[in-house]
Amino acid sequence: MxxxxxxxxxxxxxxxxxxxxxxxxxxxxxxxxxxxxxxxxxxxxxxxxxxxxxxxxxxxxxxxxxxxxxxxxxxxxxxxxxxxxxxxxxxxxxxxxxxxxxxxxxxxxxxxxxxxxxxxxxxxxxxxxxxxxxxxxxxxxxxxxxxxxxxxxxxxxxxxxxxxxxxxxxxxxxxxxGFKRIGCWPCPFKSREEWKLIEKNFPKKYVLLQKTLKNILKDCEGIGIRDLNDFITNFKWAGYMRPQNTELKGKIEVSSKMTMIHLQNFEQLERVKNVIPILSKDFEVVRNSIIIKKKLRRQSVKILTEKAINCVGCGACVALCDSLRLRERHLIVDKETCTSCSRCIKTDKMRGACIKRNFSPFRYTVASCQDKLIETKDILLNPSSRVGLIRTRKSLEIIEEKFKIIAEIKKTNELLIINNKEFKAFAYKSKGLVEIKFCPKNDNLEKVMNYYRKIMA
Ligand code: SF4
Ligand code: SF4
Structure with a gap:
């Protein structure tokens, strides 16, 4: 009834x-x-x-x-x-x-x-x-x-x-x-009972999942993962908040009359050149720099540049607009039809305006003068510097407590500057989490990240 x-x-x-x-x-x-x-x-x-x-x-x-x-x-x-x-x-x-x-x-x-x-x-x-x-x-x-x-x-x-x-x-x-819900078989929202059903009814799929997880997570042991086998077989991976490492590839300068994007290599320059008409059609390329003859919003330039140099061709943003296309997994824009509406670099639909930029374990970045790191110290002005980025749910207070044993800590407005012989790190609140950027002093990022693992364990 x-x-x-x-x-x-x-x-x-x-x-x-x-x-x-x-x-x-x-x-x-x-x-x-x-x-x-x-x-x-x-x-x-x-x-x-x-x-x-x-x-x-x-x-x-x-x-x-x-x-x-x-x-x-x-x-x-x-x-x-x-x-x-x-x-x-x-x-x-x-x-x-x-x-x-x-x-x-x-x-x-x-x-x-x-x-x-x-x-x-x-x-x-x-x-x-x-x-x-x-x-x-x-x-x-x-x-x-x-x-x-x-x-x-x-x-x-x-x-x-x-x-x-x-x-x-x-x-x-x-x-x-016996499945209660249908959908993608390797979904991280599956319950233990559902995983058991998959193991029983689709053993090949189950093995493929375990092998793939092992390959992808093998370098994360120590970063929130004590024992990789236990982490995978007991489905702890499904709730994992993996850290994101970054590598600085260039910088942006904005003056009252022009905007400049300096990049490290020709391939990245080509990638950015292919999308820059989204912000302005009036630009020229001089050596490793793109010069745009007007003042642009620093944040828009940063987002677009990082989208271009990180693109792996997932297609998510391309679906939003007919003017966007992929060429060999690189993003390109049709400058004849693009209306410069900027919808594709807004972050509300897809956090970070690019799935790769926002979610992947590694991303290339470009510095802008508003970047907290650059403001605090020009340690990163060499574009080849490598930076480790950790996002954590731990509070700034806990981070201060943990690091004060091995480093000198200065506090300025919601920013912790952590300094010792091996590295300088900057911790600050970002979108409900705390981000810590590690800058190694001797170009040994792995050693520095190990420091983090030991201290936060
Ligand atoms: S969302 Fe990012 S990775 Fe995916 S197609 Fe767009 S620019 Fe490329
Ligand atoms: S969304 Fe707007 S700015 Fe982006 S490519 Fe399409 S028309 Fe151009």
Whole structure:
């Protein structure tokens, strides 16, 4: 009875939609119900975001659904498969979740933009996640320009199965194996029970995951990882907040009449030259420098330059705009069509404006005079200096306490300057965490990072 009321309520909502709408089908039970209700309401544009780490059963289910409803489902994906990209980005964890942006949000955003989609239907339910309590049936998600329609938001799990059995819908056979949720098989949000099911039913996948994690995390032993085998086999990796190391590759100078970007090598210069029209079309290249004949916002120049020199071709930002493209995993812009709207260097949609720049274990940086390090000491003005960056949840007070045993510490406005024979480090608050930048004095970054590991252990 209750299901029938909810069914009518959902169909009424979907029938009233005037906008160009599509359904996002994931292969799970909830999206199956949302899809069935949509088809009954006359909406048959269906999109599946293939994350390249789907179970074969899910891919087979997509074909079965096409046959069942007599429809074609559009598959969208990213340029690089997960198990290739992961070596550049690091393995996604609950704290560093970049995979949804690359494999779901961006490919879908591109599809929606290219096909004039104004609303998309999901199978989200409040019951699944406390964050969804505030969601509405006709809602907005800040990642997308189109409206998010959630017709089964108030349905319970029982409602979902009752509906599926009532209409004999082709549900994913993974549920018969005991899985409660469908999705990417190496997802860091999986429970221990789900990992056990994977080990039992898909042993090859399980071994691939363990091998990949070992390869990726082998250099992190000592940085929050005591025993790598235990870390992997007991799923501790899924909550790991890996530190990010940086290497300085250049600097930015801004004066009242011009902006200059000095870079270390020709390859990086070419990369930045290919995107600089986003900020200004009036520039020239002199040796290792790009000279732009106007004053630009320092932060925008830094973000764009770092995007260009770090790009590994994940495709996430390219999906946002037709003027952006990838050439051999490098970002390029079509200067004829780019309107310099700067949307691609805003950090709200994709933190850091670039997935690689923000989430990977290593990134190239350029210094600007506002950089706290440069302001404090011109130790980094040599662009070849290597800097180690650690992000930690520990407070500045704890860091001070730990380091005062081995180093002299000065405190200035929320900034700790930690100095000893081997290194100088700067610790400060950043986006809810504390960042510590280590500058080795004898060009031995590894030794310095070992200091950190010992002291913070
Ligand atoms: S610039 Fe960054 S977000 Fe854009 S494609 Fe390259 S790596 Fe991905
Ligand atoms: S988002 Fe705006 S600034 Fe970026 S490439 Fe597209 S048109 Fe140019």
């Amino acid at each position: 209750i299901t029938e009321f909810k069914e009518r309520e959902a169909i009424n909502l979907l029938k009233k939609l005037k906008k160009k709408t599509c359904v996002c089908y994931s292969g799970g039970k909830d999206s199956l119900v949302a899809l069935d209700l949509s088809i009954k309401s006359g909406i048959s544009d269906v999109v599946f975001c293939d994350t390249t780490i789907e179970f074969q059963q899910t891919l087979d289910n997509i074909e079965e659904i096409e046959y069942f409803y007599g429809i074609n489902i559009t598959r969208v994906s990213a340029p690089r498969p997960f198990f290739d990209l992961v070596y550049d980005m690091g393995f996604p964890t609950r704290a560093l979740r970049w995979c949804c942006k690359v494999y779901k949000f961006s490919p879908f955003e591109e599809y929606a933009r290219k096909n004039g989609i104004q609303a998309y239907i999901t199978g989200l339910r409040k019951e699944e996640n406390s964050k969804r309590k505030s969601y509405k049936m006709d809602d907005k998600n800040h990642f997308f320009n189109s409206n998010q329609i959630n017709p089964i938001l108030n349905w319970s799990e029982d409602d979902i199965w009752t509906y599926i059995h009532k209409y004999n819908l082709p549900s994913n056979p993974l549920y018969d194996l």
